Amino acid sequence: MKIKDFKFNTGKRISIEIGTQLQIQIDGVAFQYISTLIGMEPDKYLIINAPMALLGYARHKLYIGSKIVVRYLYKGSTFGFKSKLIDGLYEPLKLLFVGYPEVIEEYNLRSGERIDCVIPIKIKINNDKIDGVIVDINEMGCCCVAIKGDEDKELSFVQIDEQATLMCQFPQIEGEHAILGKIRNIRRDKKQMILGIMFHENDPEIENIIGQYILAIKDLFK
Numbered sequence: 001m002k003i004k005d006f007k008f009n010t011g012k013r014i015s016i017e018i019g020t021q022l023q024i025q026i027d028g029v030a031f032q033y034i035s036t037l038i039g040m041e042p043d044k045y046l047i048i049n050a051p052m053a054l055l056g057y058a059r060h061k062l063y064i065g066s067k068i069v070v071r072y073l074y075k076g077s078t079f080g081f082k083s084k085l086i087d088g089l090y091e092p093l094k095l096l097f098v099g100y101p102e103v104i105e106e107y108n109l110r111s112g113e114r115i116d117c118v119i120p121i122k123i124k125i126n127n128d129k130i131d132g133v134i135v136d137i138n139e140m141g142c143c144c145v146a147i148k149g150d151e152d153k154e155l156s157f158v159q160i161d162e163q164a165t166l167m168c169q170f171p172q173i174e175g176e177h178a179i180l181g182k183i184r185n186i187r188r189d190k191k192q193m194i195l196g197i198m199f200h201e202n203d204p205e206i207e208n209i210i211g212q213y214i215l216a217i218k219d220l221f222k
Contacts, residue, residue, distance in 0.1 A: 014101065014104060015074045015079060015104070016037060016072060016074055016079070017037070017074070018037055018038070018039060018040075019036060019037065020036070020037045020072050020073075020074065021034060021035075021036055021072065021073075021208050021209075021212065022034070022035045022036060022037060022048060022070055022071070022072045023035075023070070023071045023072065023212050023215055023216065024048070024051075024054075024068055024069065024070050024071075025068070025069045026054070026058060026061050026062065026066055026067070026068055026085075027061070027066060027067035027068070028058075028061050029054070029057075029058045029061050031053075031057070032215075032216050033051040033053060033054045034051060034173065034212065035048045035049050035050070035051055035096075036048060036049050037072075038095060040100070041100075042100065043100050044100050045086055045097045045098060045099060045100055046070075046083075046097070046098045046099075046100060046101075047095055047096070047097055047098075048070075048095070048096050048098060049093075049094060049095060049096070050062070050088065050090065050094040050095060050096045052094070055090070055094065062085060062088055062096070063085070064085060064086060064087060065084055065085065066084060066085040067082065067083075067084055068082070068083050068084065068085055068098055069081075069082055069083075070082075070083065070098065070101075071212075071215050073207070073208050073211045073212070078106070078211060078215065079104050079105065079106050080104070080105050081101035081102075081103060081104045081105065082101075082103075083098050083099040083100075083101055084098070084099045085097070085098060085099075086098065086099050113138060114136040114137065114138050114143070115136060115137055115138060115214050115217045116135065116136050117134060117135065117136060117137055117213075117217060118133055118134075118135065119133065119134040119137075119168050119169075119170065119171075120132075120133055120168065120169075121133065121134055121144065121166045121167060121168040122166075122167040122168075123144060123146055123164055123165075123166055123167075123195070124164065124165040124166075124167065125157075125158055125162055125163070125164050125165075125183075126162070128157065130146040130193075131146070131147060132144045132145055132146035132147065132195075133145050134166070134168065137210070137213075137214065138214065139199075139207070139210060139211060139214065140198060140199060141181065141184070141196065141197050141198040141199050142166075142181075142197050142199075143194065143195070143196055143197070144166065144194070144195045144197060145192055145193070145194055145195075146192060146193045146194075146195060147192045158183065158186060158188075158193065158195070159183070159186075160183055160184070160185070160186060161182055161183060161184075162182070162183050163180070163181075163182060163200075164180075164181050164182065164183055164195070164197055165178050165179070165180055165181075166178070166179040166181065166197065170209060170213045171213070171216075173209055173212070173213070177206060177209060178206075179199060179202060179206055179210070180199065180200055180201050180202050180206075181197040181198055181199045181200050182197070182198050182200045183195055183196070183197060184196045184197065184198045
């Protein structure tokens with residue numbers, strides 16, 4: 001297949017934008033991978049980039065007719081659809097051509113349900129930093145446990161409604177990310193502090209990363 005055989009198109013009929021980050025899962029592969037929508041031919045196919053990790057681990061699963069599940073965020077809602085791989089292009093670009101979805105489902109992820117997790121973080125409040133762990137999370141906020149180190153200040157300086165920045169790295173997502181939030185509740189003793197954080201004024205990229213992570217965790221426990 002040659003690149004010229006396909007007309008790259010920025011038209012859209014489904015609720016998705018070119019450049020949207022996708023979570024994809026190939027039938028028979030245990031892991032989810034992060035991809036990006038590159039283009040589409042409405043009613044025919046979507047063009048997405050082929051994740052290098054997928055090519056390295058499960059290239060043999062990528063054949064015409066392979067079943068694929070795609071999920072993505074759009075304007076605060078999560079959508080998903082099932083499709084099939086209709087072709088692949090691996091040189092010079094690494095692209096997958098996925099059949100245009102016939103049915104798209106919208107997932108309700110705003111019910112307030114918390115997902116248990118263990119994500120190491122640095123909590124930045126004003127000019128102070130505390131080591132901690134996110135122990136549960138949803139799209140609106142999270143619960144963090146901060147543990148006082150030998151050289152840390154007393155944890156009493158943290159107050160309700162203060163701005164907090166959580167520096168963390170999500171599994172299978174490259175780079176460290178800064179999540180902005182406000183402290184809504186505090187429980188503490190001499191050794192540790194439990195913070196309820198409401199996410200606040202994050203850009204769409206961060207909201208998308210949080211949503212993708214929650215989707216991946218939910219998939220593990222289906």
